[in-house]
Amino acid sequence: MSYHSIVMVKQVPDTANISGQVMKPDGTVNRSKLPTIFNPEDKVALELALQFRDRFGGTVRVMTMGPLKASDLLRECLYMGADEAFLISDRKFAGADTLATSYVLAQALRQLGNYDIIFAGRQAIDGDTAQVGPQTAEKLSLPQITYTEAILNAEGSTITVKRKVDNGFEVLEGTLPLLLTVVKDAATPRPFRAKRVMAYKNAHTLLELEKMTEGNSLLYMDQLKEEYVSKGLFIPTLTADDLDVDLNRCGLGGSPTKVHKIESVVLGGSAHETIPPTKDGMYALIDKLMEDHIFG
Amino acid sequence: MNENKLVWVFIEQRDGKPAEVSFELLSKGRKLAESLNGELQAVLIGHNMQAVAEETFHYGVTDVLLADHPDLNHYNTLPYSRIMSELVDRYQPRIVLFGGTFIGRDLAPRVASHTRSGLTADCTDLQVSDVTYLRKDYSRLLLQIRPAFGGNIIATIICPDSPVQMATVREGVMEKIPLSQPVAGRITPVYYEPDAADQLVRIIARHHEESKVNLKAAPIIVAGGYGMGNWQNFQILYELARVIGGEVAGTRAAVDAGYIDHVRQVGQTGVTVRPKLYIACGISGAIQHRAGMSESNKIIAINADPDAPIFGVCHYGIVGDVMEVIPKLIDAYKHKLK
Structure with a gap:
C-alpha cells in the first residue's frame, strides 16, 4: 500500500539574526525586513515524509501559507524531493494568529484532499507555540500525534509512531488519516539534489510568471502557464477566492489574540559588582559568597 | 460578552x-x-x-x-x-x-x-x-x-x-x-x-523514567550558554557543579548546539528557577533566558563580552574567558572551604 502525504511548511524569520525596524506600529511583524529561513522542524517533517515515501511508496505534496516570496521555500522543498508544491497566499490571510492560520490551512487541506498523513514541524521558531499543528488537526476532525520521533511502521490504515514525552517516550498506533508533528531529532534533512535544483529552479507561481512576461499579451501569458504546467514547473497559488473560507475567520480580524502592547527590551546597567578574573578576584568572590551565606 | x-x-x-x-x-x-x-x-x-x-x-x-x-x-x-x-x-x-x-x-x-x-x-x-x-x-x-x-x-x-x-x-x-x-x-x-x-490513536507502549534532574530544587545552579564554545568546554561546568554542590543547566542555544539535554534548559521554553546562587557561564543573557533565572537570590556572570546583557541582571560580574576563570574559581573554593 502506498500513502499520500502533505507537509505543512513555513518560511520563518531567522530570529537569531534580527535587526532594524521589524515591528510595525500595530504590533505585528514587518517580515519583509527580515532574513528568512526554512523553519527547521518543518524541514525535518519534510524529510520524514520523504523517507516514508521512499519506504512505502506514494506521494509527498507540500504547502505553505505566506507572502508571495514564500515560493522560495517551496522550490527548496522541490529540490529535496517533494512531488508538488502549493502556495497559499492572500493579503486577507495576513496578520493571522494560530487559530486563524490553522483555519485557512485546514480549508486548503480540505481542498487538496486525498491525504493519508499530514506532516508538520512541532513548532516554528518565530513563535514557538506548537499550536498550529493540533489546531489544524482539530478543524479537520483528525487525530494527531505530536512530538513524533520516528515512524516505526505502517500497515494498511494503521501507523505506528514513537512519540517523545517528558523523560521518555510512548509508542502509539494511529488510524489514518491523521496529523503528525515532528521534533528536530526525527530525521536529518537531505541536501538538495543537484539534478532537482537544475530542474526546479525554474518552478514558478503565476505571479512570478506574470512578472517575467510584463508587457506581453495575455494570450502569451496563458501559453506560458500551459507550458509550465505541462513541464511540472507550475506552483499553484491558492487565494481566498480559490478556497471555501469565511473571511471573518481569516487574518488579523479572524484572530482572537491581539497584540496589546510591545515593549522593547531595555537593559538597564545593573549595579553589580565587578570581580577581576584573577586568582585574587576569585578568592574575594568566595569571601563575598560566604558573607551572603551561600557558601560555608 | x-x-x-x-x-x-x-x-x-x-x-x-x-x-x-x-x-x-x-x-x-x-x-x-x-x-x-x-x-x-x-x-x-x-x-x-x-x-x-x-x-x-x-x-x-x-x-x-x-x-x-x-x-x-x-x-x-x-x-x-x-x-x-x-x-x-x-x-x-x-x-x-x-x-x-x-x-x-x-x-x-x-x-x-x-x-x-x-x-x-x-x-x-x-x-x-x-x-x-x-x-x-x-x-x-x-x-x-x-x-x-x-x-x-x-x-x-x-x-x-x-x-x-x-x-x-x-x-x-x-x-x-x-x-x-x-x-x-x-x-x-x-x-x-x-x-x-x-x-483512533492507541497507546501500545510507554516508557517513562522519573526525572533525575530537579533544577527547581537545586540551591546552586551552574549554567552554560553557547559561549562555552563546544561540548568539551561545557564539561568543565560539571566539575564546578560537583565541587560546589550544584546542578548543571544550559540555555536554549546550548541545548540546540547539543551541549546539554533539554531537560536541563533554563528559560522561557525550559524551566524557571530561583536558586540561592546562579552562575551564568558564557551566557549572553537573552530575555528568554533571563525570564527563567532573574529571580535567583545571587547571580554570578562570567562572560568575555563586557556588553553582554547578562551583566544587567547579575550581582557579581566577571569579564573574562570562562575556560580561564572557572578553574580559578574551583581552586579558590577548594582553598577557602576544604
Whole structure:
C-alpha cells in the first residue's frame, strides 16, 4: 500500500539574526525586513515524509501559507524531493494568529484532499507555540500525534509512531488519516539534489510568471502557464477566492489574540559588582559568597 | 460578552501523580480569580483521582470537575480534548490555564481550536486589568505577557472579543503557594461516555523514567550558554557543579548546539528557577533566558563580552574567558572551604 502525504511548511524569520525596524506600529511583524529561513522542524517533517515515501511508496505534496516570496521555500522543498508544491497566499490571510492560520490551512487541506498523513514541524521558531499543528488537526476532525520521533511502521490504515514525552517516550498506533508533528531529532534533512535544483529552479507561481512576461499579451501569458504546467514547473497559488473560507475567520480580524502592547527590551546597567578574573578576584568572590551565606 | 468569572486550571497527571506545574497554576489562578471577583475551579481527568482532587482544595479550588474512568488512566489526545472542549463549551470559563508540558501543549491548542478561543503559549506573567484597545474599553481582561521575537520584545497579548481566554505556562514560572487551611471545595463528577473515535490513536507502549534532574530544587545552579564554545568546554561546568554542590543547566542555544539535554534548559521554553546562587557561564543573557533565572537570590556572570546583557541582571560580574576563570574559581573554593 502506498500513502499520500502533505507537509505543512513555513518560511520563518531567522530570529537569531534580527535587526532594524521589524515591528510595525500595530504590533505585528514587518517580515519583509527580515532574513528568512526554512523553519527547521518543518524541514525535518519534510524529510520524514520523504523517507516514508521512499519506504512505502506514494506521494509527498507540500504547502505553505505566506507572502508571495514564500515560493522560495517551496522550490527548496522541490529540490529535496517533494512531488508538488502549493502556495497559499492572500493579503486577507495576513496578520493571522494560530487559530486563524490553522483555519485557512485546514480549508486548503480540505481542498487538496486525498491525504493519508499530514506532516508538520512541532513548532516554528518565530513563535514557538506548537499550536498550529493540533489546531489544524482539530478543524479537520483528525487525530494527531505530536512530538513524533520516528515512524516505526505502517500497515494498511494503521501507523505506528514513537512519540517523545517528558523523560521518555510512548509508542502509539494511529488510524489514518491523521496529523503528525515532528521534533528536530526525527530525521536529518537531505541536501538538495543537484539534478532537482537544475530542474526546479525554474518552478514558478503565476505571479512570478506574470512578472517575467510584463508587457506581453495575455494570450502569451496563458501559453506560458500551459507550458509550465505541462513541464511540472507550475506552483499553484491558492487565494481566498480559490478556497471555501469565511473571511471573518481569516487574518488579523479572524484572530482572537491581539497584540496589546510591545515593549522593547531595555537593559538597564545593573549595579553589580565587578570581580577581576584573577586568582585574587576569585578568592574575594568566595569571601563575598560566604558573607551572603551561600557558601560555608 | 461572557459574564462568567470562572478561572479554570487543567490539572495534569501522569500515572496518577499530579504535575507540579498544575499547583503552580492554581496558585496563580487563585490570584486571577480574586482580581475577577470570581471563583477558582479545576478540571481533572484520569482514574482513581479522588485524592488528587482533594489536594487542589489546599490551593483554593472551590469545585473540581472530575472525569474519572478506567479508559482515562493515561493522557490521550482525543478523549481528553473531547471532554475538555465539551466542558468549556458548557461552562464558558473566563480563563483556562494549562501547563506548558507535553500534555498541555498537545491538549490546549486542540481545545482552543474547538471552542475558538484565544490561546497564548509560554506566558511568563499573567495579570487581570481593564484595557482600552482600538478605542474600546474592556473590563478585566487577561493580560498574557511573554517575550517574543528572538527576545527583542516583550509582548502583552489580549483576547478582547474571545469569551474564553486561554494560556499555557511552563513549569516553575509561577510560584506554588498552598493555603494554610484547605477550602471546603466540592467535587463535581463529569460523566464520560467512551466513544469509538476516542481510540483512533492507541497507546501500545510507554516508557517513562522519573526525572533525575530537579533544577527547581537545586540551591546552586551552574549554567552554560553557547559561549562555552563546544561540548568539551561545557564539561568543565560539571566539575564546578560537583565541587560546589550544584546542578548543571544550559540555555536554549546550548541545548540546540547539543551541549546539554533539554531537560536541563533554563528559560522561557525550559524551566524557571530561583536558586540561592546562579552562575551564568558564557551566557549572553537573552530575555528568554533571563525570564527563567532573574529571580535567583545571587547571580554570578562570567562572560568575555563586557556588553553582554547578562551583566544587567547579575550581582557579581566577571569579564573574562570562562575556560580561564572557572578553574580559578574551583581552586579558590577548594582553598577557602576544604
